[in-house]
Amino acid sequence: MADKVSASVRVSGPPNSSFLVGYPGISATLPRIEGKVEIRPEQGYTAPVAISLVRICLQRRETIHPAAENVAKRHLGTPRRDATDLVGKELLLYRCATGRETESVMAMDLPFVLFIPFGRGGEETNRRIPPASLQLPSRTAETYYELVVTVQQGQWAKKVAFPVPLQRYDTLSTFGMYNRPETKVATVDSIVTLGISLPRWSYGPTDPITVYIKLAPNLDWMAKARKVTINKLTLAIEEEITYNPEGDEPTKKVNRLHKQVQTVNTKLPEAGYVTNMGVVFPHKDPRDSNGIVRRAPPAFPNYAVTSFTTSSTLYKIEFFLSIKAHLTSARDITLRQPIVICPMDHQACKEEMDAIEQAAKDASSIDPHNPMLPARHIVLASDPNALATLGLCMVGGQKKPLIE
Template sequence: MAAFVRVSGPPNGNFLIGYPGISATMPRIEGKVEIRPSVGITAPVRISMVTISLQRRETIHPSADSMTKKHLKAPRKEITDIVGKEMLLYRCAAGRDYEDIVSMDLPFVLFIPWGRGGQESSRRVPPASLQLPSRTAETYYEMVVMVQQGSQEQRKYAFPVPICRYDTLSTFGMYNRPESAERVSDHLVTLGISLPRWSYGPLDPVSVYVKLSPNPDWLSKARKVTINKITIGIDEEIIYNHEGDEPQRKVKTLTKKTETIGIKLPETGYLTHLGLVFPAKDMRDADGILPRSRPAFPLHAVSGFTTTASLYKIEYYVTVKAHLTSARDIIIRQPIVVCPIDHAGCKLEMEAIEQAARDAAYINPDNPMLPLPTVVRPSDSNALSCLGVAIVGNHKKPLID
């Protein structure tokens, strides 16, 4: 007889505790597996073994956004991995095929890897849940409970769980240091740019300081150079199958701004400050209603963010181009980090992250001190009361406390 299986999280809380990507918070999934009879409210179920694991499923189909290419190109590529370790929750006594169970509550904690681990994939921090438009790339997590019922085949029950990464928050100090780059054209002109910070979220202002300087050794030629315009833009580059034999790149300009200048390059150089707003997608529908977030994917105001998975990689660049006359145009592509949360949201998370790190200081990952499992067998006294049933005379009646 098939069992009814569900997973419940801590009271008034989420399954996911801690912040993936931040090792001090010891990110983990906590909850309990509940097993009850599914047919006949009091008929015991046979249970041999119960395990739980966190699975990551990744798929890519680079041509899915084009109706013509979708059917002509290679089919969707998919991989499935176990994140961390599978956990054994219950096994019947040795020498028996199964045990009859009326009710079963099995607490568990699954630790999410937080070490960098290099090539050792079992220790690598897992990438965040993401689904790009048209499902060109997807990362999907689910808790998989495996129940072995005597000689019957193993049954698997999957429960989606969204996972975010918090190591790209724009409030971290490492992202608030200026980044600069330089490029020279024809030995005459040097383009230099500086970004005050380099992690951005939806609707965050992106400001760039731009300087065009003449080469002091070639001043007579450099004076003839005219600065026509300067263009600033943000590019999204998705590399599908980036670890494979044939990586496929797709570059898309998310936003662009042009400033017309039309002056000769001064001897002292030309300095300007350009800015734009990082684009955000409108999450509301045509009626202005915010849809419910799907159980497997968090709701973000950006369609993509900086991430590296096994089958794909998403990177972002601020591109500055100086359009010149009497010298070749100069382009600088400066990498930036895109966070799914805006700067104000990142500030709000900081206090909670600090609190989660303080709480995690008392947890031993080798012995997380779980509550004891609750297993009720038909021979136990008041066994039916756990199902809300009592025997009155010879009849089973709902139990009223």
């Protein structure tokens, strides 16, 4: 009986390329997932499969478990939380003829294109740009995506999930908006002012970060300012993870990734003290102890950083440069400047720019409301040449290989 045969489901991408076409985060490239759903009988490839309908969607799955880093807390702390969201819309790829419960199918190839949202969308979750796939150490937080195909076979449905890694490209350090200098000023007791200037504010693994620092006395309080000694300056890169940022009780965790100290031991001059400090953003070596780069898990890309700037429903990761002036005869001044961390270094971002430009040109001819898909290919059991499409023919009541 056809309805007893389970369907074998496979999703294949375009020839010689991945499922993902375009650049998520860059609307001009119309980011989308292209491919086709292939359905065949699971056992005995000449037995037809009963199919009622076929649907496909992109699903985002997120989990957080802030206590996972600590063995004791893992058992005693809050349990793992998870959330599943639909990204964009679900597509109906096939429905059998009206009035019939199922259609007996020998083979089925259903092309599809799923557009990934690229609008900010405010409160509308399904219109927001989806965050990049990421798994933090000890799985304290993770985001991953799956293509979920639902095949309805009469009374029962079969769901098959295929992991799809998804990256974001709107934080590339080569974009002009990140290459404008950022300045910030802070004072604690009005005697000394700490000012900083950053030439740019998006960085990737192994990118140098240079900060221009100026300590200036308050000219109205010069009698007090002359007594001030600058002991040292410290520069630190901090990663701040907020778990459950949109919930009732958000929790924050700050990790110091790198710290540099510059010893000064100088009286504060009347003209002020000017210097610059530089650090290199730490990178994660993808090689193991034998020097082998292991294949990334199917749902997560291989990143050269442990984490990067991202914002999701259950967690948010931000980065700051923390500059502290250690003073005598005045209170210490600390200044925190937000920066953006991109998963790619500056050179890799440069190399990606031409491809992004080309993807935008390719996307300009696509109508998202009518994306002109290839024709679907369906072979029904009742078709006169149904067996021929499987490379077989009937000879004397037996199935034999078809020799043309």
